[in-house]
Amino acid sequence: MENSADQKVRVRFAPSPTGGLHLGGVRTVLFNYLFAKKYNGQFILRIEDTDQSRFVPGAEQYILDTLAWCGLTPDESPIHGGAYGPYRQSERKPMYKQYASQLIEQGNAYYAFDTSEDLDAKRKEIPNFQYNRATRMSMKNSLSLPASEVTRLLNENTPYVVRINMPDSEELVFEDLIRGEVKFDTSMVDDKVLLKADGMPTYHLAVVVDDFLMKITHAFRGEEWLPSAPVHILVWKNLFGLDQMPKWAHLPLILKPDGNGKLSKRDGDRLGFPVFAMDWTDPNTNETTIGFKERGFLPEAFVNLLAMLGWNDGTDQEIFSLPTLIEKFTLDRVHKGGAKFDYEKAKWFNQEWIKQSDNAYLANLVAPYFETAKIEIHEPSYLVKVIGLVKERCQLLTDFIPQSAFFFTAPTEVDTASILPKWDPAKAAFFTSIMDAYVNEAVTNDATELETHFKALAAEQGLKPGDLMLPFRIMLVGGKFGPGVFDIVANIETKDAAKRIQYCLDLLSKN
RNA sequence: GGCCGGUUCGUCUAUCGGUUAGGACAGCCCCCUUUCACGGGGCAAAGACGGGUUCGAUUCCCGUACCGGCUACCA
Known part of the structure; x- marks a missing residue:
């Protein structure tokens, strides 16, 4: 698409400020943006507020915020200025x-x-x-x-x-x-x-x-x-x-996953997934509709998944960064037919982006979730380390809370029901000795050393390590999940581990 | 009803007349893993239908069916 100097590419997104911006809207922004940037043009945001009866205060700011979150900042808009204003139709x-x-x-x-x-x-x-x-x-x-x-x-x-x-x-x-x-x-x-x-x-x-x-x-x-x-x-x-x-x-339109028709906010409510890019609170009803951002999506993943809904580069590649999309995007590869939205696939995109994102970057994004969950982070570098340990089991940013809370505080709920059936005095004795060793600092906080020590002690007492691993894990994290047990002990440190063992031993003895 | 658009595995899609119709998500199975994941391997799964055009149609044309959009002093 060659264009002469006097015909600089200029595209526009023109929403009405009536509420949250849904998937289809953001994808229209995306394609506008990609096209503009690809051809060195300009992307304009124009607010179509000609219907006074439908005007919703706050909606314009919401649109601006959403574009900012997605990284799709307009070159001209009500707040970015430009030579062709005003940018509100009213x-x-x-x-x-x-x-x-x-x-x-x-x-x-x-x-x-x-x-x-x-x-x-x-x-x-x-x-x-x-x-x-x-x-x-x-x-x-x-x-x-x-x-x-x-x-x-x-x-x-x-x-x-x-x-x-x-x-x-x-x-x-x-x-x-x-x-x-x-x-x-x-x-x-x-x-x-x-x-x-x-x-x-x-x-x-x-x-x-x-x-x-x-x-x-x-x-x-x-x-x-x-x-x-x-x-x-x-x-x-x-x-x-x-x-x-x-x-x-x-x-093309973005369709609802089941049945037919345009995807609407109602479908998200009904099926349990976001439709808006970010949380939207209706100023009239005070009702908040969840957004992809707050659900735990990375903006990179959100943009990526939207791009793939109706476009591809002709290869098998599915993971694209925004700069790559700009480079690869062409209109002739945009589909004519609508696409049903698949939330499972959307989560997969997010997981892929979490896996390949930098731990420190993720730590910044995840920190607010820890705050709302009232989990205190004393040492930022510790959070970064923990994220590296658990990120491949997180699909959403919010998954980091359940997946790593035990690195910061002892589990309150412990799945003793999974320990009890095979529990016996010999095992109780073993964990008592492990606990003693930890309290007395007989081992350092090193994963491999901890493992060697654990296995040696088991052998000494005639027990199979395999029978002890699951109870140990549950004592430490509360359930059957999480990274390698000795990585956990190494990070929470033996003293803390000892406390968790003690707590669990007490629980088990009551049964 | 009318007008416009669309139609490949359950879903997102590749294919620009000749392929065992490929990939991804989801599903199922196996391996790895003394948890959950990640990863690796495998199975299953598709051209709406009917006519043409052509040596040959998923691909081009027509019709039918189905789906969708629009049909406001809303966008």
Whole structure:
């Protein structure tokens, strides 16, 4: 995709601030970002807050935070500035009316005075009612009414909307970067509202005007927008000319894992996985919806998994860093079909990233979880060491808590039920002697030395080490999990181990 | 209903006319591991259907079916 110097690649993500950003939204950001960076272009964030009734305070900040977490920072946005502001549509309100007037003057749009009650009545009266060339003459608008009447209504400040005047039978064709040629017959499209009664543009007008004013060269959006493409193309044609229009690419949808349909927040609630990138608290209900971040996902993994939902580089490689994605990304390898979201696979991506991440890096990310779990970390380097020991058994960052808590505090719950069936006085005696050895510092805190000592002592007492390992592990960590036992003892140190043995011995003797 | 889009293992996907249709996740089995994992090996699993075009179709064309999206003064 070569482009001349004056045609610098500019793409945009244009969400409405109505709530949390879900998977599909972030993936649209990602593809925008990858494309922009790949071609040395710019990525713009534009807030589409034209619907005042759906505006949710905090949602814009949330979007900014999410992009920051993912590492997909815009070059221009409400807070990053840029030469094409403002970047909130509500602040661009005056710009739209002028273009709506231009369309009316050109005969490409018209005033419509129908109230929402009028429309409701019509829709009730006629099934599948469409405001289009077949019905518009029977409605109250500047096409059906005498000019004098229109002037009168306007002078009386009668509320009106501006509707696009869809031509009769015109074939509208455009080249979608992902789907190829897509055709529409204008007679099948209705007269969409371009400017609302409150003077705000609808998406249909705003997207065209802003893409033009912001010099957008490539417009990516979800597939759900495909049906309204003819409206946008027509507005482009009548306002700025088709040669100015950005190249469109309609991205496939992310589908729910079971059944069919677009993935929604509800599906996540129902199936027990996040759908939003980060925690989102609805300011009205105060309800918090869990996000991938808080669930314990690494941003690298989140971005990686999103990229693979609808794109691949043609090889078997699945793990990609953001810089590699930028390097490898091409639109012609983006799929046309939607992809069902698979949370198991998502976790696998995260596990892969945990395995290959630096221990100190992980320690920083995991530390807050320890804090909320009220586990104190006295020595940061100790945490780093522990992470190295347990990271390959963690899929999520949150797994580090149960997988390594025993390195910091003695287990409170001990699975004695797994020891009891094969427990006998000989074993009790053995652990008493191990405990004594530890208390008296007869062994150093070295894993191999501890193991040698343990086995020698077992042999001395005529016991098989294999019969002692499981009880020992349970005494130390509370259950059947964790790294090698002697690595654990070496790290928590013999004195602490002795206490845990004592505690467990007491528990067992009560049975 | 209408318009638009889509269709390869359960899931994500490779294949750009000729392959024993490959990989990954999940599942099952084995090895490694005196726990849980990691790792290694193996098994099972797919071209929606019907017509063309072609020496040859998963691949190109048409139709059917199925799935999805849209059909608001929401985006």
